[in-house]
Amino acid sequence: MIEQLRFVRLPATGLDEYGQFLCDTVGLQRADGSDDIARFRSDERAYSVECDATGASDRPVVGLSVRYETDLDDITGKLTERGLNPQRLSPEHCASKLYRDALTFDDHSGNRFEIVVRPENKSQRYFPARDAGIQAITSIDLRSPDPERDMAIWIEVFGAQARDFAGDCGQLGFDEQHHRLGYYASETSGLLSVNFEVGDLNDIMRSKYLLANRQVRILDGPGRDPASGEIFLYFQGPDGLIVSYTTEMKHVDSDWIPRQFGNGRLSFCMWNSDVLIPERAGVE
Numbered sequence: 001m002i003e004q005l006r007f008v009r010l011p012a013t014g015l016d017e018y019g020q021f022l023c024d025t026v027g028l029q030r031a032d033g034s035d036d037i038a039r040f041r042s043d044e045r046a047y048s049v050e051c052d053a054t055g056a057s058d059r060p061v062v063g064l065s066v067r068y069e070t071d072l073d074d075i076t077g078k079l080t081e082r083g084l085n086p087q088r089l090s091p092e093h094c095a096s097k098l099y100r101d102a103l104t105f106d107d108h109s110g111n112r113f114e115i116v117v118r119p120e121n122k123s124q125r126y127f128p129a130r131d132a133g134i135q136a137i138t139s140i141d142l143r144s145p146d147p148e149r150d151m152a153i154w155i156e157v158f159g160a161q162a163r164d165f166a167g168d169c170g171q172l173g174f175d176e177q178h179h180r181l182g183y184y185a186s187e188t189s190g191l192l193s194v195n196f197e198v199g200d201l202n203d204i205m206r207s208k209y210l211l212a213n214r215q216v217r218i219l220d221g222p223g224r225d226p227a228s229g230e231i232f233l234y235f236q237g238p239d240g241l242i243v244s245y246t247t248e249m250k251h252v253d254s255d256w257i258p259r260q261f262g263n264g265r266l267s268f269c270m271w272n273s274d275v276l277i278p279e280r281a282g283v284e
Contacts, residue, residue, distance in 0.1 A: 001071060002064050002158050002174040005181075006119050008140060008194050009061040010241065012038070012051040017238045022049060025216060026196070026243055027132030027207075031122075042196055046098045046120040048137040049194065060191040061104070062140050062181075063114045064174075069101045075115060078157040079105055089114070107153055109144040109189035133203030134196045138246055139180050141192035143279060147183035154181065163256065164227035167263030167282065171227060178228040178250040184279035192279060193234060193242040197249070204233050204245050211235055219276045220244075223269035227261060232269075234277060242277065 012018050015038045022028045028040035031047045036054045039047035066072070072088065079086040086105040094102050099119040106112050128134060144150045151170050154160035160172045163179045171179035184192050198204060204222055211218060211233075219242060220234035230249040237243055261267035265275065265282040275281050 001066055001075075002115075002160065002180075003067055004065045005062075005137060005140065005174075006045060006065045006116060007048050007050060007063040007137070008191070009050045009052055009057055009063065009114075010191075010239075011055075011057040011059065012053045012239070015051055015053050018051045018241075021237050021241075022051075023129035025211070025214065026237075027128045027130045027134050029126055029128050041122070041126050042134050043126050043136040044121045045137075046122050050097075059110070059112050061112045061114055062142075062191075063116055063119070065099075065116050065119050067118065069117050072101060072103050072115065072117065075157060076103060079153070082153065082157070084108075084153070107144070107150040108146065109142075109150055111142050111144065111150070111189050111191075132196075132207055132245070133198035133200070134245075135199060136197050137194070138177070138197035138249065139182060139195045141182040141184060141195065143186035143188055143190050143192050144183045145185075145187060145189065147185055151183055161256065162258045163252065164259045164261065166227065166261040166267035169268075169279070173252065176251045176253070178230070178252055186279050191241075192277070193244050195232075195244045195246050198245045198247050200247055201231055204231060204247060207245055208233055217276075220269070220280055221273050223271045223273035223275075226267060226270040227259065234280075 022040045031039040031041045033039045038051040040049040042048040076086045086103045089102040099116040101117040104114045163171045163173045168185040172181040173179045217236035230246045232246045234244040268280045
């Protein structure tokens with residue numbers, strides 16, 4: 001049912017710091033916005049990241065797309081049956097966010113999502129502020145006190161597939177990519193990281209040295225995830241935002257069987273790189 005991971009919306013107290021970080025450091029392209037909304041492109045989407053300084057958002061929002069408005073009716077019923085409280089968004093909200101229709105809901109941990117219908121793409125090609133090799137927004141990582149319970153929503157309502165587990169953490173896929181959502185066991189909920197696919201390891205290493213020269217705090221990597229096979233580099237942004245570059249994620253087919261890895265550091269990074277993100281450290 002889910003066609004794409006589309007965007008993440010970040011509540012922001014001010015937009016200048018986010019704009020400088022997401023354009024000059026991460027390498028996104030500034031898109032159309034307003035005085036209190038800043039949008040950024042990573043690919044053909046109208047935007048992949050939206051920073052909202054209106055005060056309307058009190059937590060990050062992850063946006064995923066479906067094709068038809070009737071899909072929203074079906075989703076609403078299924079979420080309601082599971083004790084959740086989906087809300088249809090107004091036509092004015094949807095028009096301002098550049099999609100046809102949408103609903104919003106929180107998972108059991110309080111992570112917020114929007115399921116949107118036919119969000120806009122741009123005919124103009126993506127032109128980054130710097131050449132970081134970014135090809136697309138590729139996945140989102142979330143914190144959850146109960147990952148298995150939250151993952152069940154996506155499996156039972158949206159038809160997602162559990163791809164792999166490390167300890168209590170799990171990865172979910174909707175398409176041929178190994179995963180699009182990751183749930184990490186944590187005492188709190190909330191956004192863990194926003195992840196962008198780059199061309200290859202050379203792009204990651206070039207960015208590693210640029211980040212170090214700019215005194216940007218590297219939190220994990222370069223490393224390789226044993227489950228998805230992707231090479232990654234996580235680093236720190238404003239207000240606790242974590243961004244990562246990834247490359248070489250596996251493609252999977254319908255016969256994929258989820259695997260269970262242990263809860264040690266090597267289950268999150270087979271290269272055993274230094275890590276400053278507690279949810280990715282594992283328990284030795």
